[in-house]
Amino acid sequence: MTAQELPISGDADVVRVRQAVRAAAVEAKLSLVDQTKLVTAASELARNTLTYGGGGGAVVEQVTKGLRKGVKAVFHDKGPGIADVAQALTDGFTSGSGMGLGLGGARRLVDEFAIETAPGDGTTVTVVKWAR
Amino acid sequence: MERLPILKIGQMLLVSIQVDLRDDMVVALQEDLAERIVETGARGVVIDITALDIVDSFTGRMLATIAALSRVLDAETVVVGMRPAVAITLVELGLSLDGIKTALDVERGIRLLSPAGGAAR
Ligand SMILES: Nc1ncnc2c1ncn2[C@@H]1O[C@H](COP(=O)(O)OP(=O)(O)OP(=O)(O)O)[C@@H](O)[C@H]1O
Ligand SMILES: [Mg+2]
Numbered sequence: 001m002t003a004q005e006l007p008i009s010g011d012a013d014v015v016r017v018r019q020a021v022r023a024a025a026v027e028a029k030l031s032l033v034d035q036t037k038l039v040t041a042a043s044e045l046a047r048n049t050l051t052y053g054g055g056g057g058a059v060v061e062q063v064t065k066g067l068r069k070g071v072k073a074v075f076h077d078k079g080p081g082i083a084d085v086a087q088a089l090t091d092g093f094t095s096g097s098g099m100g101l102g103l104g105g106a107r108r109l110v111d112e113f114a115i116e117t118a119p120g121d122g123t124t125v126t127v128v129k130w131a132r
Numbered sequence: 133m134e135r136l137p138i139l140k141i142g143q144m145l146l147v148s149i150q151v152d153l154r155d156d157m158v159v160a161l162q163e164d165l166a167e168r169i170v171e172t173g174a175r176g177v178v179i180d181i182t183a184l185d186i187v188d189s190f191t192g193r194m195l196a197t198i199a200a201l202s203r204v205l206d207a208e209t210v211v212v213g214m215r216p217a218v219a220i221t222l223v224e225l226g227l228s229l230d231g232i233k234t235a236l237d238v239e240r241g242i243r244l245l246s247p248a249g250g251a252a253r
Contacts (some may be wrong), residue, residue: 012154039185040221108226109221
């Protein structure tokens, strides 16, 4: 599977990103629970891209490490960025009307998690989940 | 916008979610349900999520809001049919769904709500 670039500019796009991540997770032979965890993390991150990043995109692709297969999803926006990443990752912290669970929860649900962000410079969140 | 159908069955309202949920549909459902509860005088709401392959923080918050809102309108809400993988993921995400009644399937959910099933008032 080649990398898939998907726009995130509305509620319907969040659904499409979930579907693309699900398809990639099935193809990489992730277990049902791991598929569900990855798709849920992707849903949280795509919504953050939309709500806080002002829209952006996602890149979904299959990755390999030796014989292991996995799925990598990158969420990027050119929004305001996150000034305090540790605070944003804290369960319960929200600058909006959410529950503040998305970012911290997404990190728990995947195997690899990275945030690249700076105030005024947008946000890129990368997650990977490996087949067991 | 596509809206989720709400069925009236006796004293109960049933919402069976059969599509990929968009956030705007979720918000509309809260409003529609509040209206229908008042309109019909329903005493119970069953939300069937058997077909939902994920429940994220947004959907979880919606379920909690519907439960709270129906309580204020003198109705009880039961969420039924959560898949095992969804339940496992919810817990790890950090969503407790405190205060939401759950049952394994629609039949048990309805039993939980009907007076004979214990939710007598
Ligand atoms: N892409 C982003 N750009 C700018 N800020 C962000 C971005 N993603 C997250 N944040 C900031 O991090 C905070 C925490 O995000 P998180 O997803 O954990 O919670 P939430 O979206 O507020 O609520 P929930 O996800 O539970 O509905 C957000 O409130 C927001 O301030
Ligand atoms: Mg969020």
